[in-house]
Amino acid sequence: MKIAILPGDGIGPEIVEQAVNVLNALDEKFELETAVVGGAGYAAHGHPLPDGTLKLAKEADAVLFGAVGDYKYDSLERALRPEQAILGLRKNLGLFANLRPAILYPELAGASTLKPEVVSGLDILIIRELTGDIYFGQPRGVRTSPDGAFKGEREGFDTMRYAETEIRRIAHVAFQTAQKRDKRLTSVDKANVLETFQFWRDIVTDVHQEYPDVALEHMYVDNAAMQLVRAPKKFDVIVTGNMFGDILSDAAAMLTGSIGMLPSASLDANNKGLYEPSHGSAPDIAGKGIANPLATILSAAMMLRFSLNKAEQADRVEAAVKKVLAQGLRTADIFEAGTTKVSTSEMGAAVVKALAK
Ligand code: IPM
Ligand code: MG
Numbered sequence: 001m002k003i004a005i006l007p008g009d010g011i012g013p014e015i016v017e018q019a020v021n022v023l024n025a026l027d028e029k030f031e032l033e034t035a036v037v038g039g040a041g042y043a044a045h046g047h048p049l050p051d052g053t054l055k056l057a058k059e060a061d062a063v064l065f066g067a068v069g070d071y072k073y074d075s076l077e078r079a080l081r082p083e084q085a086i087l088g089l090r091k092n093l094g095l096f097a098n099l100r101p102a103i104l105y106p107e108l109a110g111a112s113t114l115k116p117e118v119v120s121g122l123d124i125l126i127i128r129e130l131t132g133d134i135y136f137g138q139p140r141g142v143r144t145s146p147d148g149a150f151k152g153e154r155e156g157f158d159t160m161r162y163a164e165t166e167i168r169r170i171a172h173v174a175f176q177t178a179q180k181r182d183k184r185l186t187s188v189d190k191a192n193v194l195e196t197f198q199f200w201r202d203i204v205t206d207v208h209q210e211y212p213d214v215a216l217e218h219m220y221v222d223n224a225a226m227q228l229v230r231a232p233k234k235f236d237v238i239v240t241g242n243m244f245g246d247i248l249s250d251a252a253a254m255l256t257g258s259i260g261m262l263p264s265a266s267l268d269a270n271n272k273g274l275y276e277p278s279h280g281s282a283p284d285i286a287g288k289g290i291a292n293p294l295a296t297i298l299s300a301a302m303m304l305r306f307s308l309n310k311a312e313q314a315d316r317v318e319a320a321v322k323k324v325l326a327q328g329l330r331t332a333d334i335f336e337a338g339t340t341k342v343s344t345s346e347m348g349a350a351v352v353k354a355l356a357k
Contacts, residue, residue, distance in 0.1 A: 001030050001031065001058070001061045001096075001200040002030070002031045002033065002060045002061050002309075003023070003031070003033070003060055003061065003062050003064055003143065003303070004033055004034075004035065004052065004053075004056045004060035004062070004063045004064070004342055005020060005032050005033065005034040005064050005065060005294050006034070006035055006036075006037040006057070006064070006065045006066065006067040007034065007037075007040070007066040007146060007278050008038040008039075008040060008065065008066040008067050008082070008085070008281060009038045009039040009040055009066075009067065009068050009069055009070045009082055009281045009283065009286075010067055010068075010069065010201050010280070010281025010282050010283040011067060011281060011282045011283075011285060011291035011344075012038070012064070012067040012281055013064025013066060014286070014287070014289065014291055014293070014344050015066055015067075015181035015277065015292075015293040015296040015344065016064065016066040016296055016297070017105070017292050017345075017348070018296065018297060018344060018347065018348025018351070019293065019296040019297045019299065019300040019348075020063060020064075021046075021298050021348050021349070021352055022300060022348065022351055022352055023300055023354070025352045025355050026304075026312055026313050026316070026317075026355070027169060027313070028313055029046075029099050032310075033056055034061070034327050035050070035052060035056050035057075035087045036050065036053060037049060037050075037052040037053050037065070037068060037069045037089075038067075038068025038069060038083075038085045038086075038281070038282075039068065039069065039072070039073045039082045040080035040138070041053060041082075042073060042076070042080055042082065042084060047083065047183035048068065048080060048081065048082050048083075048084045048085035048088075048280055049085040049088040049089065049354075052330050053085075054088070054089070054092060055124040055148040056261065057089055057092075057093060057274070058092070058093065060193075060306065061272065061307060062272065062273055062274070062275065062303045062307035062308060063089070063093075063273070063274040063275065064275050064276075064296075064299065064300060064303060065089070065276035065280075066083035066276070066277075066296065067276070067277065067279065067280050068083060068085050068086055068281055069081075069082045069083060069280060069281040069283070070082065070281060070283045070286075071283055072203075078254050078348075080202045080282075085348075086276075087135070087136075087275060090130050090131055090266060090274070091131055091136065091268070091280070093161060093268060093274065093297055094131065094268040094269065095130055095131065095184065095266035095267060095273065095274055096129060096130050096131045096132070096166065096169060096170060096267075096268065096269075097127060097129070097130065097169075097170055097173045097243065097266070097267045097268075098127065098128040098129070098264060098265070098267075099125060099126075099127055099177070099264060099266075099267070099302070100125070100126040100127075100128060100129040100245075100249040100253075100262065100278055101123075101124070101125045101126075101187075101251070101257060101262065101263065101264075102122060102123075102125070102126065102232075102249075102252040102253055102255055102256050102262060103122065103123050103124075103261075104119050104120065104121065104123070104255065104256045104257065105121040105237040105256075105261070105322065105325055106120070106121075107325040107326060108116070108167050108256065108257045108258070108261070108334055109257075110257075110336055111256075111257030111258055111334050111336060112156045112255060112256060112257040113254065113257075114204050114229065114232075116257060117252045118230075118231070118232065118356075119232060119256070121231075121233065122232055122233055122255055122256065124232060124233075124235045124236060124237070124238065124252060125177065125181070125236070125237045125238070126238045126240070126245060126248060126249045126252055126343040127170065127173060127177060127237060127238065127240075127242075127245075128240060128241075128242060128244075128245025128246065128248075128249060129162075129166065129167075129170040129237045129239075129242050129245065130239070130245075130266055131166070131214065132161070132163070132166045132241070132242055133160060133161070133162060133196075133241045133242035133243050134158045134159065134160040134161075134242070134243050135138040135242045135243060135333055135356050136138050136242075137158060137159030137160055138158055138159055139157070140157060140158040140159055141157065142154060142155070142156050143155060143157065143220075148348065151315070158166045160194065160196045160243075161196060161342050162196050162199065162241065163202055164203055165202050166201075167199070167203040167204065167207075168203060168207055169269065170207070170239060171203065171204045171207040171239065172207060172210075172267050173239075174187070174237060174239035174344075175207065175208065175210070175214050175216075175268075175291045176211075176236045177237055177288045178211075178214045178236065179211065179213065179214060180236075181236055181237060181307065182236040183213055183214050184214070184215045184217070184235075184237065185214050185215070185217070185236070186216075186217045186219050186236075186237070186238045186239070186240075187201065187204045187216065187217070187218050187219075187238075187239050188218075188219050188220070188221050188223070188224045188238055188239070188240035188242070188244055188248065189201050189218065189219075189220065189221065189240070189244075190220060190221050190222075190240070190244070190312045191218070191220070191313075192220060195222050196241075197241070201218055202239065202248065202280070203217070204218070204239070205218075207298045209308075209317075218318075221240070221244045221247075221248070222301075223242075224238070224244075224248060225247070225248060225251060228248060228255070229250055229251065229255070232255050235277060242343055243283050249341070251277065253279075258292065258333045258334045259278055259279040259295070259335060260277075260279055260291070260292030260294065260295055260331065260333040260334065261292065261294055261295055261298070262277065262278040262279070262295050262297035262298075263275065263276045263277060263278065263295050263296070263298035263301070263302050263303045263335070264276055264277070264299060264302070265299070265303070265306050267306060267354070268305075269314060271306055271307055272307055273301050273303065273306055274305045275299040275303040275307075276296075276299055277295030277296045277298075277299055280297060287356075289343040290331060290332045290333075290343065290344065291331065291344050292331040292332075292333050292334065292344070292347065293331075293344050293347055293351075294321055294331075294347065294351075295355070296319060297321060297348070297351055298317070298318065298321060300317065301318050301321075302315045304317065316355055318353075320351045320352075320354035320355045321351060321354075323354040324347065324351055327340075327350070327354075328345070329347060329350050330342065331343070331344065331347050
């Protein structure tokens with residue numbers, strides 16, 4: 001099986017290196033091929049998603065992605081910005097289902113900014129639709145306003161839209177995932193204001209008929225944001241659109257103490273996937289050896305589970321991560337008094353060591 005390794009920018013290369021070391025330490029051997037992406041793609045080939053990189057991602061069985069983005073590319077035109085690489089990969093590979101678990105490891109209860117009793121034992125999963133919504137809707141741009149109170153003035157505009165098929169397929173993923181967990185699903189929308197999300201609610205309600213064993217609840221996104229910080233453990237699986245999911249998943253990540261702990265999977269209709277940490281490229285700490293590689297290592301575990309059908313190896317990697325936390329090893333983002341501060345590579349090496357049977 002072939003895995004495309006796309007380290008990207010900022011801390012991407014250093015965290016991906018640790019996840020690759022973990023993969024190489026497993027009994028199962030994979031063919032790994034690396035390519036540039038994001039700012040690194042632009043620097044090498046003049047485009048954030050070079051043809052060769054897209055081709056490799058398409059032919060591989062799974063993609064392990066680091067992070068993209070750096071201040072030095074902020075002034076490039078939008079089409080050449082590093083973020084276009086990940087948006088282009090999602091669209092071109094049809095990765096419509098984004099799974100973002102937010103799990104609080106007991107050892108890290110003190111690292112959350114919320115009271116321990118609010119977050120202890122937290123284990124929720126956000127399923128974010130990833131290839132539709134206002135992120136990709138056309139038309140979009142800056143134009144001279146054709147009508148209304150500001151006619152003749154310049155205006156920026158985007159289009160929020162969801163086709164029925166797009167809502168149905170993400171709803172099926174959500175209901176089927178809920179069936180494997182606590183059989184509870186919260187669909188987050190803004191049906192009180194937006195046509196797109198009244199339609200979303202109607203379709204999700206319709207798909208629910210096929211999953212009578214799952215309890216479905218609808219919630220407005222503003223209320224969901226509040227409930228996430230007020231009583232996050234009330235949720236189990238959340239399904240929502242691309243933009244709301246972007247925002248809510250960052251909030252959910254912070255409940256767990258550090259965004260440096262959270263993996264993610266972006267899947268197509270056949271469980272081929274791209275796996276990346278939920279955090280960004282953090283250019284301010286790049287190259288310092290202080291980034292937390294665990295989100296990327298846990299993303300590799302999700303890859304083993306969902307795309308490579310190696311559940312046993314995935315369990316081993318996850319158990320190794322738990323073991324190093326129990327040993328008291330912490331990168332700077334999760335460090336507390338009484339624990340041992342380690343570097344990016346020391347953390348990776350500790351996970352490799354903990355894999356030993
Ligand atoms: C994410 C990121 C991306 C998004 C950016 C980098 C395009 O914030 O994966 O959540 O908005 O989807
Ligand atoms: Mg985001």
